[in-house]
Amino acid sequence: MAGIVLRDVHKSFGEVEVIRGVDLEIEDREFVVFVGPSGCGKSTMLRLIGGLEEATEGQIIIGDQDVTGLPPAERSLSMVFQSYALYPHKTVRENMGFPLKMAGEPKEQVAAAVQEAANVLQLGPLLDRLPKELSGGQRQRVAIGRSIVRAPLAFLFDEPLSNLDAALRVQMRVEIARLHRRLRSTMVYVTHDQVEAMTLAHRIVVFSEGQIEQIGPPLELYENPANLFVATFIGSPMMNILSGKGFGEGQFRLEDGSELKTDRTLTGAAETAVQMGIRPEHIELDSEGPVHGKIAVVERLGADSFLHVDLEAGTTILVRQNGNSFLEEETKVRMRFLPEYVHLFNPEGKALTKNA
Numbered sequence: 001m002a003g004i005v006l007r008d009v010h011k012s013f014g015e016v017e018v019i020r021g022v023d024l025e026i027e028d029r030e031f032v033v034f035v036g037p038s039g040c041g042k043s044t045m046l047r048l049i050g051g052l053e054e055a056t057e058g059q060i061i062i063g064d065q066d067v068t069g070l071p072p073a074e075r076s077l078s079m080v081f082q083s084y085a086l087y088p089h090k091t092v093r094e095n096m097g098f099p100l101k102m103a104g105e106p107k108e109q110v111a112a113a114v115q116e117a118a119n120v121l122q123l124g125p126l127l128d129r130l131p132k133e134l135s136g137g138q139r140q141r142v143a144i145g146r147s148i149v150r151a152p153l154a155f156l157f158d159e160p161l162s163n164l165d166a167a168l169r170v171q172m173r174v175e176i177a178r179l180h181r182r183l184r185s186t187m188v189y190v191t192h193d194q195v196e197a198m199t200l201a202h203r204i205v206v207f208s209e210g211q212i213e214q215i216g217p218p219l220e221l222y223e224n225p226a227n228l229f230v231a232t233f234i235g236s237p238m239m240n241i242l243s244g245k246g247f248g249e250g251q252f253r254l255e256d257g258s259e260l261k262t263d264r265t266l267t268g269a270a271e272t273a274v275q276m277g278i279r280p281e282h283i284e285l286d287s288e289g290p291v292h293g294k295i296a297v298v299e300r301l302g303a304d305s306f307l308h309v310d311l312e313a314g315t316t317i318l319v320r321q322n323g324n325s326f327l328e329e330e331t332k333v334r335m336r337f338l339p340e341y342v343h344l345f346n347p348e349g350k351a352l353t354k355n356a
């Protein structure tokens with residue numbers, strides 16, 4: 001087991017620089033999740049760590065070894081991808097044992113390692129089947145099993161669950177959490193699934209265009225996003241963003257003229273243009289509230305209802321209510337934004353910090 005350090009890593013494909021200076025220290029045994037929009041460089045970053053791509057610049061250190069120039073086989077990492085390439089004519093047992101067999105391990109040791117991995121992943125009853133006799137989830141579990149038999153220094157996962165259906169994805173997500181608890185190895189996990197990122201990660205790394213926007217524990221990113229990008233990327237449904245003007249001690253005026261209090265000081269000149277952010281669960285319906293709107297759509301999801309409310313300024317915001325909300329479409333409502341949860345962003349998109 002080992003930590004992973006990235007120092008000013010760059011990667012270009014021809015003229016195009018897709019990783020633009022990444023610095024990151026992943027601790028031994030840590031579970032780190034990479035998120036970011038499609039094409040931002042998550043897979044490339046993972047492949048650079050695994051040695052499947054060569055860095056154009058910078059340093060990659062695993063444990064206490066600089067592996068920047070080493071081929072994948074000398075990095076002692078295991079990678080699991082979205083497509084689980086199992087050998088179709090080998091049984092589960094043979095598929096799982098194959099990496100060890102290739103490494104020249106004695107038969108008894110291969111058998112023991114396969115048995116242990118099978119126990120961890122509850123694959124025991126399937127060991128003599130062929131891949132075609134398995135479901136998608138079982139095949140992915142075999143692929144993970146094959147990656148754990150080698151007891152690698154760290155695991156790299158690239159969207160390993162995105163080919164599975166929703167129910168199975170939930171089940172496998174829990175299995176990966178258990179696996180991490182049991183093996184206590186360093187794991188780097190790429191996903192575009194909010195829930196996977198929020199539930200699995202010790203720390204989430206948010207990427208955008210080949211750079212890191214913010215690193216932190218899931219709830220810290222959720223509660224204190226450093227900028228507009230992270231604020232709108234983390235959280236589903238998304239944070240509501242409204243434009244307006246700040247005019248002094250925590251006062252904010254929306255485009256429709258309604259005035260709100262916040263607990264962030266607006267620095268600089270009066271009447272500063274800013275963006276305001278508020279999550280759907282931090283808006284209260286209040287007959288005396290300063291913000292006026294009309295319910296356009298009610299989405300009842302069971303535990304929650306989401307109200308899509310049209311504001312007078314023309315924007316629509318999302319308000320979270322209990323699942324049994326009695327509110328109907330076309331109803332006029334007034335709202336209050338809880339001041340301690342109002343986020344403000346300067347014209348460059350950087351979050352303004354809370355007052356002490």
Ligand SMILES: Nc1ncnc2c1ncn2[C@@H]1O[C@H](COP(=O)(O)OP(=O)(O)O)[C@@H](O)[C@H]1O
Nearest residue numbers: 013014018036037038039040041042043044045
């Ligand atoms: N082998 C390659 N050659 C050229 N461009 C590549 C190659 N691999 C990835 N890219 C480009 O690098 C960018 C990042 O890709 P990728 O790391 O796969 O993004 P993500 O995994 O975040 O969706 C994309 O614009 C992609 O087209």
Ligand SMILES: [Mg+2]
Nearest residue numbers: 042043044190
């Ligand atoms: Mg990818």
